[in-house]
Amino acid sequence: MKRIYIRIGIILLVTVILIILLTIGFSLHLVDNFRVDLLILFIVLEVLVLLHGAGISGLYLFRNLQDICCNKKDMHQVKPFLFRIDNQGKIEMSNTTCEDNIKDIAKFKTVYDFDLIKESYDVMLDIERQQSLTVVFESTATGPLFVRFLILKNGKKYYLIGENITQHQKDSEFHSNMPLYNSVTKLPNKNFFGIKLQELFDNPEQLIQKNSLLAIDISGFRNINKLFGYKIADQTLIELGKIIQENVNHKSTLYHLEEDTFVILFKNMAPEAVERWAETLFEVINKPIKVEENLFTIEVNIGIFHIDPRQDLRLNPVMALHNAQLALEKAGSSDKTKIVVYDQELGAAYESEQLLKIDLAQALKREEFYLHFQPQYNVLTKRIIGFEALIRWDNPKYMAYAPAKFIEIAERNNLIIDIGRYVLHESLKFAKLVQDENIRISINVSPVQLLHEGFVSELLQAYDDYDLHSQQICLEITENFSLEAQTEISDPVKLLKNKGYLIMLDNFGTGYSSMLYLQDFPIDGISIHRDWIKNALNDKNAKQTVLKTIALGLSLDLEIIAEGVENEKQSEFLRENGCTIIQGHLISKAVSQEEALIILKNYNN
Missing domain, CATH: 3.30.450 (Beta-Lactamase)
Structure with a gap:
């Protein structure tokens, strides 16, 4: 027993010495990667324990540890x-x-x-x-x-x-057993597709024939994954693949590129025939399919690109697939049709968006953005209770663009993070300026921002940096996010709420699952979209929507803001039905900070 205690003591002593040695080496830059050194330490200790029992001296290993570290140092001197x-x-x-x-x-x-x-x-x-x-x-x-x-x-x-x-x-390259088939559907995959498409482009005679790419994906496929699990989702892909495969002919080949995206390469088939085939397939797929004893009705999007090198001499395999995917994305975002054929207009729109994206990035550097503020007015107290911060872009090329247009593009390209940061700090400066007036400032925040790493932390820190009162800043979260995103942003929203931010759902009723948001989010209020208000007095459906939204908000003790109020009749209708906060041209359009201060003084003093 005494010998065992002696061994344990030796192991502990060596452990302490090794840790000290490596710590000193790290501080003197003799060791470049501390975590790797710790890994070496644990490996050496493990060997030490095993070999000590076999009679091999641990001190021998210890004396050679410096050589190990030196060799490691030489290895890390290879510069990238x-x-x-x-x-x-x-x-x-x-x-x-x-x-x-x-x-x-x-x-x-x-x-x-x-x-x-x-x-x-x-x-x-x-x-x-x-x-x-x-x-x-x-x-x-x-x-x-x-x-x-x-x-x-x-x-x-x-x-x-x-x-x-x-x-x-x-x-x-030596082990070039590149996988050529999708592991789920067993269909030819993206690698196989790339080879065959390149072969087509390498064959001038075949390339000038009537060839097309048809891309297909499933609307809301991620929700199938989330709600029913990967097994059901995979089986859905298998069944969809079978349906498509049963309908293709000898002139076409089906490929499963990734997740829920399938592509068919049609060779020597007239464009009109390809489009008719797509319409037939769409009708076939719209029928319920059986997956694991469950009946599913899935909705697909279809994008078509007719390969014609005479239309674009720069055309290559990458561009061809890109164009088919552009058409597919357009189909996925369209409310009118789920089958879109790529044309020059779609290509020009993409190019225009790319130019706009570049200009958006430059706009921040050139300080082309500025804020206007639109008052929010309580019809009972007859006082302004807050302002909504609205971004504007001072660029002659985009004077006709509504802010929602360039904000949408900024969200798709992650530029919204930097733009949102600018809006945040300019809004907080104004909030600090009117702090003694008991006025709140509303800021539009998109789910993209809330999901971005670090953005929520910045919001939390900003409240302290500007030393603002609780509930002086209201975050209006755009209701345009999916069920999947809803779960992910729930916790960040709760953190912001606890910090003192008010939480509003902007344009309530226009998004995906409004009732679910009310259940899962700790919200303080909702805003009614201007389009509902605009038609509330002359359209039965719009009127009922506004009335039901107000009733729901009141039953949940939520604040309700009506946007786009243009006249006294609309204001009176809203007041009579319980909505007492309005925003729109009846009070004022969005104005500069200086004008906003004058309006505030005129109404509240």
């Missing part, structure tokens, strides 16, 4: 490849690792000069989204040099930090 680029893709700097290993590095002026392993529709777009890139260079030694870059954004610049994966790439 590094490029710095601006937001247009121009290369501003490269480090010595690049210059020593990449042949003719001076010829690379922009990222568009890179030879990418995976072809990209727009490499700069991938960099902005911080997607990793694998580039093949000509090595200064022999043969190709494969470098995988991770993207890091720092202010206005992007850093491409690369790792030499040449050996890994060679191993991958």
Whole structure:
């Protein structure tokens, strides 16, 4: 027993010494990665325990630990490849690792000069989204040099930090058993599709024939995953694949690209015939299908692109698939049709959106955004109780654009985070200015912002930074998020509520599942969309919608704001039915901060 205690004592002593040694090494930069050193420590200790019982000296291992750490230090001195680029893709700097290993590095002026392993529709777009890139260079030694870059954004610049994966790439090519079939449906997958589409483009005679791509996905597929589980979702994909496969002919091939996206490549088939086939398939799929003893009616979206290189000499496989997916996205967002054929107008709209996205990014740098404030008025107390902050864009190119239009595009491209940050701080400055007037400021917040890492923390910190009163800021959350997003933002909303923010559901009744929001969110009020108010006095359905919304809000003790109130008749109708807070041109349009202060003084003093 005494010998056992001695062994345990030795192990504990060595453990303490190793921890001290590694800590000192880390502080003196003798060791580069503390977590890896701890891993080494635990491995050594494990070996120490095992070998001590076998009579092998632990002190021998300890004396050699310094050599282990030194070797590790040498290993970590291998510097990564590094490029710095601006937001247009121009290369501003490269480090010595690049210059020593990449042949003719001076010829690379922009990222568009890179030879990418995976072809990209727009490499700069991938960099902005911080997607990793694998580039093949000509090595200064022999043969190709494969470098995988991770993207890091720092202010206005992007850093491409690369790792030499040449050996890994060679191993991958050597073991080139690339999976060609989807693991769920057993249909040819994206890899197989890429090969066949490239073969089509490599065959000029076949390419000029009448060929088309038809893309299909399921509306709300993620909800099937969430509500019924992956097993049912996978079986749904299998059944859908079978239905499509039963309807394709010898001139077409079905591929399952990813998740719920299927693509059919039609060869030598007239565009009109492809479109008629799509309509027939749509009718077939709309019938209930049996999945695990359950009957499902699924709704699909269909996007079609007719491959015609004469229409666009730049057309390549990546662009062809991209165009089919554009049509598919359009079908998914359309209320009128679920089958969309790509045309020049759709392409031009996409290009226009890309230009607008670039201008949106520049707008913040050029300080083109500004805020206007629209008063919210209590018809009983006859006082202004708050203002809604509304963003405006001072750019002649987009004077005709409603703010909702560019905000929608900003949300799709993650630009809403920076724009939302600007709106937040400008609104809080105004809130601080009117703090003594007992006035609140309402800010529109989208689910995209609430789901973005760090945004909620910034909101929480901002309240303290501006030293605001509780409930002085109201967050109007846009009711345009799905059931899946609803669950994810519930906890952040509760945190904000506890901090002192008021929570309102903006445009209640126009989104996905209004009643579920009332159940799950700790909201203080709702706003009624201006379109319902506009038609409430002359349209039976609009009137009943407004009345039911007011009644529901009152029964739940919620504040109700009617937006878009233009005249006294509308105001009186709302007051008589229990809605006492109005917003609209009857009181004032959205005005500058200076004008808002004058309006506040005129009404409340």
